[in-house]
Amino acid sequence: MNLNPKISLPILIVIGVLIAVKLPSNYYYPAIFFGLTLIFHINRKDIPFLKKVFVKNWRMIIYIESAIIYALLLLGNINYILDNFGSSLFFVLILFSFLFPKTKPDFSLKWNFIPESLFEWRSFLRKNTWFAIIGYVIIILSAYQTALLIFVGIFILDFFSNIYEHNESKEMLEIYFKKHSFEEKLKSNVYFFNLLLLPTYLGFLILNSKDSIYLIYYIVFMNLYFLLILTRKYKVYNHKEKTNYFNMGVFLEYFFCSITVIPAIFVLRENIKTSKKNIKLYVGS
Amino acid sequence: MLEVRNLNVSFKNQKVLQDFNLNIENGEIVGILGKNGAGKTTFFESLYRSVKFSGEVILENQHLKREQISYLETENYFYPYITGKEYLSYFKEISNSKYIELIEKFNLPLNKFVQYYSSGMQKKLALIGMLLLDKPINILDEPFNGVDFEGVHILYDIIGNLKSENKIVIVSSHIIETLFHTCDKIAILQNGQIEKIYEKSEYEQLQNFKF
Numbered sequence: 001m002n003l004n005p006k007i008s009l010p011i012l013i014v015i016g017v018l019i020a021v022k023l024p025s026n027y028y029y030p031a032i033f034f035g036l037t038l039i040f041h042i043n044r045k046d047i048p049f050l051k052k053v054f055v056k057n058w059r060m061i062i063y064i065e066s067a068i069i070y071a072l073l074l075l076g077n078i079n080y081i082l083d084n085f086g087s088s089l090f091f092v093l094i095l096f097s098f099l100f101p102k103t104k105p106d107f108s109l110k111w112n113f114i115p116e117s118l119f120e121w122r123s124f125l126r127k128n129t130w131f132a133i134i135g136y137v138i139i140i141l142s143a144y145q146t147a148l149l150i151f152v153g154i155f156i157l158d159f160f161s162n163i164y165e166h167n168e169s170k171e172m173l174e175i176y177f178k179k180h181s182f183e184e185k186l187k188s189n190v191y192f193f194n195l196l197l198l199p200t201y202l203g204f205l206i207l208n209s210k211d212s213i214y215l216i217y218y219i220v221f222m223n224l225y226f227l228l229i230l231t232r233k234y235k236v237y238n239h240k241e242k243t244n245y246f247n248m249g250v251f252l253e254y255f256f257c258s259i260t261v262i263p264a265i266f267v268l269r270e271n272i273k274t275s276k277k278n279i280k281l282y283v284g285s
Numbered sequence: 286m287l288e289v290r291n292l293n294v295s296f297k298n299q300k301v302l303q304d305f306n307l308n309i310e311n312g313e314i315v316g317i318l319g320k321n322g323a324g325k326t327t328f329f330e331s332l333y334r335s336v337k338f339s340g341e342v343i344l345e346n347q348h349l350k351r352e353q354i355s356y357l358e359t360e361n362y363f364y365p366y367i368t369g370k371e372y373l374s375y376f377k378e379i380s381n382s383k384y385i386e387l388i389e390k391f392n393l394p395l396n397k398f399v400q401y402y403s404s405g406m407q408k409k410l411a412l413i414g415m416l417l418l419d420k421p422i423n424i425l426d427e428p429f430n431g432v433d434f435e436g437v438h439i440l441y442d443i444i445g446n447l448k449s450e451n452k453i454v455i456v457s458s459h460i461i462e463t464l465f466h467t468c469d470k471i472a473i474l475q476n477g478q479i480e481k482i483y484e485k486s487e488y489e490q491l492q493n494f495k496f
Contacts (some may be wrong), residue, residue: 119371124366166364168364169362169364171376171418175379175414239335282352283352284351
């Protein structure tokens with residue numbers, strides 16, 4: 001579906017699970033497949049090319065491509081029988097021809113209300129404004145059902161990882177940690193992360209109060225993964241590198257550490273220790 | 286006083302710096318002149334302790350620490366999607382008056398995202414941050430690259446100010462005239478060593494200098 005493994009791997013996991021597991025209701029299938037088609041649409045970068053080649057019909061091409069992908073996914077699923085809900089989403093796909101990611105992002109939302117100490121979040125949201133809004137709505141909606149909560153959780157982890165992918169300059173690092181301790185940085189980021197997930201937590205508690213044990217696991221898992229990627233940034237920080245080279249290997253390592261909880265705690269302790277040493281090199285005592 | 290004694294740096298059996306010695310007094314501006322690959326940046330990286338070296342680097346009779354150095358690299362990068370104003374706001378608290386003076390001097394479009402600045406503008410912004418850190422040793426690696434005519438004169442002014450604040454400034458540049466304008470001494474770096482140091486009165490000899 002997409003050559004970027006960060007996107008294709010979670011999608012393959014979902015498709016793999018769908019082959020093995022029959023969902024409780026038929027309504028879930030078209031919704032999930034529509035979501036996958038939407039991910040493809042959001043990530044496409046060929047729209048300027050289509051505009052040039054299909055001068056008058058480029059919107060129709062976008063629709064046809066999206067409809068083919070959606071139809072293939074629907075028809076490829078042996079557990080699903082076409083229904084009205086699934087068919088109606090073909091009409092919703094028309095919107096894809098008019099709503100698509102721009103090559104130059106729109107900065108109508110500057111996210112200035114986010115404090116300077118959370119500069120990674122502010123930068124990420126500015127770069128991915130509309131994607132983040134859509135993603136956030138999906139995260140909140142995932143509170144509807146336990147399996148959905150876990151699925152969406154796995155999906156979004158990778159996108160959260162990108163928040164800490166960039167390095168600040170050595171001067172910015174120095175001045176930041178002269179003002180804030182590393183612990184303060186961890187705390188403020190974790191508070192913000194959980195504040196964002198709070199509607200999901202509450203929604204799940206209200207809708208699925210009997211399954212609250214899953215929520216506790218979800219909170220622990222998400223927070224551990226989040227802390228791992230944040231501490232990794234400073235563990236490997238080097239002023240000569242613009243990014244800290246987050247990749248699929250790191251994602252899988254931290255993902256498995258987080259789902260098994262205990263290894264994540266050990267890795268986290270090591271990350272914090274090394275990060276502090278590294279920061280001290282730039283900031284001094 | 287900064288004393289560099291018997292500095293040796295090697296990369297994969299290739300000696301980049303060999304028994305490199307240099308003494309710089311407080312308030313002195315030293316220019317480093319050398320061909321591409323002569324080891325200028327390696328020398329700066331050694332001072333900044335980001336490469337392994339043998340030898341001693343002493344400041345006021347104590348080993349030099351990274352935290353005592355401001356280092357303006359040849360290429361500067363900034364966190365994406367932050368404005369110039371946001372970047373500088375982190376440094377503002379150190380000295381508000383100096384902050385105002387510098388942003389007035391450089392007159393940068395501070396509300397714009399830094400990634401849309403030209404390389405010269407990015408260099409100026411990095412320089413402002415670096416100056417606001419207020420360190421005793423200031424390393425400027427090719428500070429004049431990509432900077433416009435007006436910017437070059439502002440840089441002369443700033444380097445002059447650092448001298449008056451009794452700070453050590455080490456500058457490298459491919460444009461020899463910029464070193465004539467700013468430096469008290471120019472050291473020629475060749476074969477991993479300082480071959481000769483020219484005092485201001487001897488700059489005439491460097492007019493037609495060839496390596």
